[in-house]
Amino acid sequence: MMSLLTALQATQVEALPEDAAAAEPVATAANAAAPASLDLLDLVLKASIPVQFIMLLLVVASIASWVIIFRKRAVLRRAAREAEQFEERFWSGAELSKLYSGATERGRTLGGSEAIFEAGFREFNRVRTRRGVDGRAQLEAAQRAMRVTTSRELDGLEHNLELLANIGSTAPYIGLVGTVFGIMVTMNSLLASNQQVGIKDVAPGISEALLATAIGLFVAIPAVWAYNRFASGVERLAVRYDAFAEEFSSILQRQAHVDD
Incomplete structure (x- = not known):
């Protein structure tokens, strides 16, 4: 026991x-x-030459779009601030001749509403000095000058917006081209090996190819968002410039009538 x-x-x-x-x-x-951690740098370094070239192209496009975004943001903010400051002086009751003298000082760069005012008032005074010219001709000349200046100001504000829109619309397709090239290279290399392959053999090449599409989306999303925002900002300034030109035309019309 x-x-x-x-x-x-x-x-x-x-x-x-x-x-x-x-x-x-x-x-x-x-x-x-x-699961193993995803090493993006390793995927980029191991990608094929066409895919690496497309990734480099997307990186350059991203840098260009961000440069445009920061510059355009500063330009639109400055234009809105200058328009507000000048219109405050304009409607404060200051004499037109004093405003014109201040606008024509040496070393000053005019923009926005002040440039529209300067062009219209300068043309109005120039036509008024001619003999036999009635008030309607003076007003039409001033309005033409203001329309030209408004178009020039808006053209400057819209500068590079087209490039930003092109980057935003084409970046996903460029990334998709890189994905197609990556998949083609991966499949050709696997077929050339004459060996039985599995998901572990295909996955690295597919991941490298899909990375190009992901980069394209990361480039496109900020560009599209910024373009829509800046286009709305330019449109608001255009409405503001047109309204100021119309109001100033009314003032010049009354002044031309008094002179007649």
Whole structure:
């Protein structure tokens, strides 16, 4: 009886190392099943030459779009601020001749509403000095000058917006071209190996190819958003310039009538 109990105790003690040994393969399998981290730089370096060229092209387009975004943001803010400041002086009751003298000072760069005012008032005074010219001709000349200046101001505000729109609309398609090239290169290399392949053999090449599409989307989204925002800002300034030109035309019309 004592020998039987001793044998049972020995059996229980020896079962513990077996359980620990059985737990080791489970832990190893769990570690193997953990997903590997995605190394984007490694994907770029291992991509084919056409895909790398397309990625480089997208990076250059992204840099250009961000340069345009920051510059255009500063330009539109300055234009809105200058228009507000001049219109405050204009409607404060200051004399037109004093405003014109201040606008024509040397070393000053005119823009926005002030440039429209300067062009209209200059043309109005120039035509008024001619003999036999009625008030309607003076007003029409001033309005033409203001329309030309308004068009020039808006053209400056819209500068590079077309490039921003082109980047936003074409970047996804350029990235898709890189994806197509990447998949083609991957498939050709696997077919040339004449070996049975699995998902582990295809996945790296597909990941490299899809990275080009992802870069294209990251380039396009900020460009499209910025274009829509800046286009709305330019449109608001255009409405503001047109309204100021109409109001100034009314003032010149009354002044031409008094002179007549």
